[in-house]
Amino acid sequence: EAEVAQSPRYKITEKSQAVAFWCDPISGHATLYWYRQILGQGPELLVQFQDESVVDDSQLPKDRFSAERLKGVDSTLKIQPAELGDSAMYLCASSLTTGGSYEQYFGPGTRLTVT
Amino acid sequence: AQSVTQLDSQVPVFEEAPVELRCNYSSSVSVYLFWYVQYPNQGLQLLLKYLSGSTLVKGINGFEAEFNKSQTSFHLRKPSVHISDTAEYFCAVSGGDKIIFGKGTRLHILP
Numbered sequence: 001e002a003e004v005a006q007s008p009r010y011k012i013t014e015k016s017q018a019v020a021f022w023c024d025p026i027s028g029h030a031t032l033y034w035y036r037q038i039l040g041q042g043p044e045l046l047v048q049f050q051d052e053s054v055v056d057d058s059q060l061p062k063d064r065f066s067a068e069r070l071k072g073v074d075s076t077l078k079i080q081p082a083e084l085g086d087s088a089m090y091l092c093a094s095s096l097t098t099g100g101s102y103e104q105y106f107g108p109g110t111r112l113t114v115t
Numbered sequence: 116a117q118s119v120t121q122l123d124s125q126v127p128v129f130e131e132a133p134v135e136l137r138c139n140y141s142s143s144v145s146v147y148l149f150w151y152v153q154y155p156n157q158g159l160q161l162l163l164k165y166l167s168g169s170t171l172v173k174g175i176n177g178f179e180a181e182f183n184k185s186q187t188s189f190h191l192r193k194p195s196v197h198i199s200d201t202a203e204y205f206c207a208v209s210g211g212d213k214i215i216f217g218k219g220t221r222l223h224i225l226p
Contacts, residue, residue, distance in 0.1 A: 004158070040124075042205050042216030043159070056213060091158055100147050100209025101166050106158030 002026040004107035006092050012113045018080035021110045025074070025094030031055075033104060034067055034077050035091040043091055049075065050098050082114045117142040119208045121217035128196055129225045136191040136220045138206030148189040149207040149214065150180055159205060165189065176200070198224045 005024040013019045025032050030051050035043035046065065048056040051072040060067065064083070069075040079086055089111050093104040122137040140146060147166050151159040163174025170182040180191045189206060201224045206217040 040218070042207075042218050044216075045213055048213065093158075098212075100211045100214055103161050103164065104159075104214065106151075106160070108156075108158050111156070 004092055004094055004105050006090075006107035006110055008110055009108060010111050010113075012115065013082050015084055015114050016081040018078065019082050019112065020079075021077045021090050021092075021112075023075045023077070023092030023107060025092070026105055029094035029096055029105070030072070031095045031098045031102070032069055032075050033093040033095075034075070035093065037089040037091055037109070039088070046077070048098070055098060079112075082112075084114050087112055087114045117144075117146060117208045117210045117215050119206050119215055119217040121206050121220050123220050124218070125221045125223060127223040127225055130198055131195050133194050134192065134196050134200075134222065136204050136206075136222065138189045138191065138217060140187050140189065140206075140208045142187075142208060142210055144210045147209045147211070148180075148182060149209070150174065150178070150189075150191050151205045151207060151216075152176075153203045153205065153219075155202075162191070162204075196222070196224055198226070200224055 032049045034046045037043045046060045047067045049069045067077045089109045091109045092107045095102040095104045119140045128134045149164045150162040153159045163172045165172050165182045173179045178193050203219045205219050207214045
């Protein structure tokens with residue numbers, strides 16, 4: 001069964017350092033999402049791509065976060081510099097196309113700890 | 116805009132007993148509704164979804180949910196829980212664009 005791949009699974013970094021996460025969606029899925037999940041909370045959308053274009057990045061802290069999906073396939077989320085409050089689970093998901101009725105398939109996530 | 120409220124942050128239940136996890140939503144447009152499950156240190160997995168049609172939706176692992184438009188609810192039920200159902204459960208709503216997740220309900224299965 002096809003799955004969304006994410007790496008690394010765990011990352012510990014010191015504040016003010018740069019960190020990057022990678023996501024490979026299910027083959028053929030045009031829409032890719034990055035979510036942040038703080039412990040004890042539900043996922044919150046950071047950025048949504050349709051192919052290589054950003055559809056929604058309204059909740060992305062653009063002073064320190066950036067995301068790209070250059071060829072419309074895999075994607076990278078970067079934080080520079082990391083802050084203590086960035087400690088969370090970062091989840092990637094993909095769906096066939098955009099639209100709320102389409103099921104989103106989630107990867108296992110990257111747990112980030114900023115010290 | 117849409118929002119979703121999960122009324123219980125934690126629900127303890129004895130093994131083989133029935134369980135109901137409550138979810139209420141608000142929206143000014145027609146909605147799609149979802150329940151996802153998250154096991155420890157894993158991503159979310161879709162349990163079931165309501166798009167249209169029958170208000171009783173059956174999902175995986177013996178779960179079902181009922182869409183109640185008048186009460187704006189989408190409660191999740193299982194007639195008999197197993198220890199393997201221990202997880203975090205998220206209700207989610209979409210008005211057609213992005214999905215908004217609730218804060219989650221942690222299901223504790225007591226032996």
